[in-house]
């Protein structure tokens with residue numbers, strides 16, 4: 383599904399990703415762990431096409447298609463979704479309006495029919511209820527004045543509604559209370575399927591108890607320096623990143 | 631210097647110029663070397679006005695003329711007032727509006743031109759105690775037109791006046807509002823929107839004078855300028871000596887969507903009274919690129935994302951329009967203006 387080879391990327395002329403390679407096959411969930419400043423969020427922005435993240439070498443393909451050549455909205459229409467580490471506020475645009483605009487834009491881009499207003503509302507109500515989000519919150523401007531945890535839940539709601547194929551979750555667990563972590567994890571697990579794949583960036587083993595990864599990677603110094611099964615996360619929790627930072 | 635006299639006498643040397651402090655960003659003398667011929671009477675067919683669907687009654691002033699609107703005490707009225715210029719002449723039009731005690735008026739005003747005309751509209755509005763007026767102004771001026779509107783509003787205590795100017799600009803366009811605010815729990819809202827493209831210019835100038843205690847003024851203007859367009863906002867609120875406990879809040883915020891577009895803003899609060907709550911905010915900037923990326927990550931194409939975010943930016947002013955029908959007409963106008 384996702385294949386990244388020898389990816390190098392710079393921000394403001396400073397190289398952050400330094401030859402990163404990674405493969406996430408369809409149906410799998412991979413976790414990325416790594417020290418602060420290692421380049422985890424940078425990877426998520428490079429994959430989604432944020433301006434200012436300049437790719438200087440390497441490739442990233444989704445089902446064989448060159449992702450890096452596509453505009454951010456085209457990548458989204460192909461099913462790439464990023465749950466932001468720091469979700470942005472969209473003043474003046476109610477969450478519902480934003481979501482319907484996004485859903486219909488993606489459908490148009492894929493040559494599908496637009497969703498009707500009643501269908502959309504029904505879907506939004508169902509998904510909000512599953513994530514225990516008060517429906518009235520969706521009438522407010524997206525993320526404006528939302529608490530940190532509410533913003534993270536909104537990310538998952540958007541994900542559930544857009545039903546993407548390749549999901550990147552950048553520290554979705556940070557800022558969530560214990561109940562929210564469980565609810566959000568259930569939301570993410572509901573999206574696991576043989577056609578989908580996920581990349582989960584996290585600092586904490588706890589999330590991986592809820593969303594069990596197939597593989598765990600260590601990102602340090604702009605590269606994947608170690609990969610293993612779920613046990614790797616436990617080892618990192620015990621021993622930290624010291625030996626990997628030295629390796630990077 | 632009197633603009634009406636300068637137009638009537640075709641005396642270009644008497645037009646306001648950048649040497650007049652209040653007109654420095656809307657220089658007419660530098661623009662118009664010779665005043666156009668007087669506008670001729672027009673007998674042709676007019677296109678529908680922007681508010682035709684809402685008004686029970688409309689008055690059309692084509693190439694000049696006068697109108698009087700009287701709303702008797704304790705009655706309700708909806709009036710449409712169309713200031714229309716046909717051709718490339720010059721003219722002055724005027725309207726006198728009186729609103730009786732506890733009467734309500736929805737005033738729907740439009741400025742429409744189809745060529746290089748020079749037009750002035752002078753309005754006087756007087757509100758008796760308890761009168762409530764909402765004034766919505768929408769412009770549909772030609773890109774070569776020079777169009778000035780000057781409104782003098784006199785409030786009585788306990789009256790309420792709110793207005794929303796919705797401007798699309800012209801070669802030079804100025805919407806000027808002067809309000810005499812008596813305090814005494816009278817309430818004033820002076821809002822504005824400008825959406826400018828091409829080489830269009832639009833100036834929203836207001837001067838509010840608080841002369842008595844306990845007056846309230848709120849003002850919110852938002853503009854979006856593209857291409858080589860130029861927006862001007864001048865807002866002055868004067869709180870005279872003795873006008874204690876005045877509450878005045880002014881905000882002007884503009885988005886500049888191209889390098890060559892320009893916004894000139896001068897918010898001013900002059901306070902000579904005590905115990906006054908006054909605040910003003912003024913920001914001029916570009917669209918938030920991070921928000922734009924966020925929208926695009928969700929699948930919204932760039933142009934649509936820009937339109938969505940700018941519409942939302944201006945929407946804050948649209949939402950403040952009290953009359954629902956007028957609000958929806960303005961909302962549609964804004965949506966159209968941002969997609970052209």
Ligand SMILES: Nc1ncnc2c1ncn2[C@@H]1O[C@H](COP(=O)(O)OP(=O)(O)OP(=O)(O)O)[C@@H](O)[C@H]1O
Nearest residue numbers: 393394396398416417418419420421422423424425
């Ligand atoms: N605009 C920028 N200019 C210069 N350096 C930047 C810029 N943006 C990010 N960086 C640097 O890139 C490096 C990687 O940042 P990134 O946000 O990808 O780290 P991260 O692995 O997600 O860390 P965290 O765990 O703290 O979220 C950091 O050293 C950061 O300071």
Ligand SMILES: [Mg+2]
Nearest residue numbers: 422423424467
């Ligand atoms: Mg990060």
